[in-house]
Amino acid sequence: MALGPILPPSLGLSVKVVLHLLQGIQMDLSKVVIGCVYVREVARGMILLYETSVEGRYLCVESIASWADVVNKFASLCPQFPVQRIVMDEQACLLRAERPSKKLIELGLDFTPIDKSINDGCKSEEQGTLEEKG
Numbered sequence: 001m002a003l004g005p006i007l008p009p010s011l012g013l014s015v016k017v018v019l020h021l022l023q024g025i026q027m028d029l030s031k032v033v034i035g036c037v038y039v040r041e042v043a044r045g046m047i048l049l050y051e052t053s054v055e056g057r058y059l060c061v062e063s064i065a066s067w068a069d070v071v072n073k074f075a076s077l078c079p080q081f082p083v084q085r086i087v088m089d090e091q092a093c094l095l096r097a098e099r100p101s102k103k104l105i106e107l108g109l110d111f112t113p114i115d116k117s118i119n120d121g122c123k124s125e126e127q128g129t130l131e132e133k134g
Contacts, residue, residue: 021074022125024082030090034070035061035100038112038120045104052107059101062111066091077115078122 011019020027037060045060065073068089075083101111 018074018121019125021071021083022078022081022122024084026084029067030086032067033064033091034067035059035064036070036114036117037061038117041109041111045101045109048104048107048109054107056103058103060104061101062117063114064100065114073114074118074122077118081122081125 017027017029041062042060045058049058066089068086068091071083071086074081075085101109105111
């Protein structure tokens, strides 16, 4: 899930999920594992990989969490929105991971903490830039 300020003119899937979350719409994504990344790191990671001419697959996420983790973090960091907290985490056995993108980190990519990504997403919604067009 790419988080942070909205860059493209139309909303992608992860932005729509964030928009619905901030609007208080409940979604049953309890079985989903979320890889969170600040949208700018995706672009920086792509440039870094092209510039260093590496091969193989590179994971580009700041953290891996359950849907409940992400929803409850939004609720904590953005109390001005009607985010519905999740009381029971159906993925309690999920191994959470911070900084799972070791290969990109070793190449010099610094990841933005998820808290900043969420705060910037909330600011985008407050400014009206998360609106669905048409």
